[in-house]
Amino acid sequence: MRVVLLGPPGAGKGSLAGVLKEQYHLSHISTGDMLREEIKKGTPLGMEIKALITKGALVSDELVTKLVEQRVAHDPDLKKGYMLDGFPRTVKQAQDLDQILAKANVPLDFALNMEADADLLLKRLTGRRVCRKCGEIYHMTNHPPRKAGVCDACGGELYQRTDDNEETIKARMQVYQTSTQPIIDYYAKQHKLKKLDGNLETVDLAKALAAMLK
Ligand code: ADP
Ligand code: ZN
Numbered sequence: 371m372r373v374v375l376l377g378p379p380g381a382g383k384g385s386l387a388g389v390l391k392e393q394y395h396l397s398h399i400s401t402g403d404m405l406r407e408e409i410k411k412g413t414p415l416g417m418e419i420k421a422l423i424t425k426g427a428l429v430s431d432e433l434v435t436k437l438v439e440q441r442v443a444h445d446p447d448l449k450k451g452y453m454l455d456g457f458p459r460t461v462k463q464a465q466d467l468d469q470i471l472a473k474a475n476v477p478l479d480f481a482l483n484m485e486a487d488a489d490l491l492l493k494r495l496t497g498r499r500v501c502r503k504c505g506e507i508y509h510m511t512n513h514p515p516r517k518a519g520v521c522d523a524c525g526g527e528l529y530q531r532t533d534d535n536e537e538t539i540k541a542r543m544q545v546y547q548t549s550t551q552p553i554i555d556y557y558a559k560q561h562k563l564k565k566l567d568g569n570l571e572t573v574d575l576a577k578a579l580a581a582m583l584k
Pocket of ligand 2 (some may be wrong): 502503504
């Protein structure tokens, strides 16, 4: 399965990616994760990226597309299936992606769009905590760790992303509407658009996915 995950911040792309990884063994390509890795390195480029992410703005198409292009060229598991999470985010990225995937001979099967209610998106994002070590995602009320601030899976420290505060979330939603939403149409025109209900929590989302793929 070769799929792009679409939807506003908080719709559940990350949770769905977890399900797809576990049940379908797909390579997970997340540009958000790749960019946060770059920030961790503390390079000048990392600092620039951090400033953009912290205010909820997009990183340049050129930079992100280059990261994806390199990953596609060097990931030996890609032929077994992949999911792109957080990319493409603009129509330009979607167009370039089609070329990159065609060149690597692994074209998309479909794009999976998830929408959810605005108040739910906000609650999910403000309550989200992430493991610094393994990337596991928790939620303060929906899915708290057994011990506060500590990852169940690996014992790592949980933290809140710098862009998961109300002000930045508003900016991210705005950017989503103007820059990213047009992509839905782009894939609809290619007859590659499928939908899942982003209001569902992970267990039900996994069921809906299984039903959809049948
Ligand atoms: P979410 O889907 O929860 O908003 P991501 O982890 O996908 O979070 O992205 C976090 C931030 O990283 C974005 O707000 C943006 O600043 C940057 N980013 C990630 N992917 C892209 C992309 N494809 N193009 C431009 N910026 C990106
Ligand atoms: Zn962990």
